[in-house]
Amino acid sequence: xxxxxxxxxxxxxxxxxxxxxxxxxxxxxxxxxxxxxxxxxxxxxxxxxxxxxxxxxxxxxxxxxxxxxxxxxxxxxxxxxxxxxxxxxxxxxxxxxxxxxxxxxxxxxxxxxxxxxxxxxxxxxxxxxxxxxxxxxxxxxxxxxxxxxxxxxxxxxxxxxxxxxxxxxxxxxxxxxxxxxxxxxxxxxxxxxxxxxxxxxxxxxxxxxxxxxxxxxxxxxxxxxxxxxxxxxxxxxxxxxxxxxxxxxxxxxxxxxxxxxxxxxxxxxxxxxxxx
Numbered sequence: 001x002x003x004x005x006x007x008x009x010x011x012x013x014x015x016x017x018x019x020x021x022x023x024x025x026x027x028x029x030x031x032x033x034x035x036x037x038x039x040x041x042x043x044x045x046x047x048x049x050x051x052x053x054x055x056x057x058x059x060x061x062x063x064x065x066x067x068x069x070x071x072x073x074x075x076x077x078x079x080x081x082x083x084x085x086x087x088x089x090x091x092x093x094x095x096x097x098x099x100x101x102x103x104x105x106x107x108x109x110x111x112x113x114x115x116x117x118x119x120x121x122x123x124x125x126x127x128x129x130x131x132x133x134x135x136x137x138x139x140x141x142x143x144x145x146x147x148x149x150x151x152x153x154x155x156x157x158x159x160x161x162x163x164x165x166x167x168x169x170x171x172x173x174x175x176x177x178x179x180x181x182x183x184x185x186x187x188x189x190x191x192x193x194x195x196x197x198x199x200x201x202x203x204x205x206x207x208x209x210x211x212x213x214x215x216x217x218x219x220x221x222x223x224x225x226x227x228x229x230x231x232x233x234x235x236x237x238x239x240x241x242x243x244x245x246x247x248x249x250x251x252x253x254x255x256x257x258x259x260x261x262x263x264x265x266x267x268x269x270x271x272x273x274x275x276x
Contacts, residue, residue, distance in 0.1 A: 011064050012064065015044060017044075027039060046073065065093055072134070078094070078101045087108075087167075108145075119236075124186065129143075129190055144169060153171070157174065182207055205233045206233070213238055214226060216239065220274060241271055
């Protein structure tokens with residue numbers, strides 16, 4: 001890592017943030033391209049978020065990623081929002097430029113890029129998204145913008161209905177998720193179910209077409225119970241770490257002036273402690 005008095009500084013803001021893999025990811029790119037800059041974890045409490053963003057912009061940071069629980073607060077603090085942020089209703093990437101705080105949401109871009117990296121066509125057929133949080137909204141908006149029909153299914157039906165109304169999508173009651181799967185070409189788990197320390201997602205893949213792709217945005221573990229079941233059923237699994245890698249590309253390019261590459265070496269570095 002090169003650091004001079006002219007170093008470009010960025011980071012990831014969360015509460016907590018110690019678990020984030022973004023410093024490892026961006027640090028790899030900084031080293032690979034020999035860039036005079038640094039990317040660091042920034043643990044900022046919700047009560048301090050807005051003031052901290054303005055401070056970072058004033059002291060010379062070029063931008064930041066934003067993770068849980070700050071994505072909606074980041075949306076509110078921006079002076080300028082791009083279409084991806086407006087559609088998602090949340091911001092995960094900030095660029096500081098001439099006094100402006102510019103917000104975007106790259107989760108949808110990252111999800112689509114990860115699908116394509118796994119040779120899955122986002123337009124192959126209707127998609128069922130489990131969950132109704134910020135990730136579900138960003139992914140749903142991205143798929144809808146591709147012309148894909150989207151249905152949201154959430155344990156709290158009212159949240160799914162609100163999200164579907166906002167984006168112009170459909171809803172499915174949570175108990176119906178098993179029986180309805182045969183009608184979809186893509187299943188997306190955007191919940192925390194299946195994540196290390198959380199209960200598994202309860203869903204049956206017994207009656208789905210073999211052409212179905214099954215994507216999980218959870219990446220710890222890399223192979224969630226859902227992805228293991230998809231593999232066993234002969235379906236096309238799409239793991240979640242690739243989404244993290246691909247969503248980081250636009251921010252790095254904006255901050256450091258180089259468009260980085262997502263490749264097998266990067267995957268191995270970021271996933272080193274997950275591969276066993």
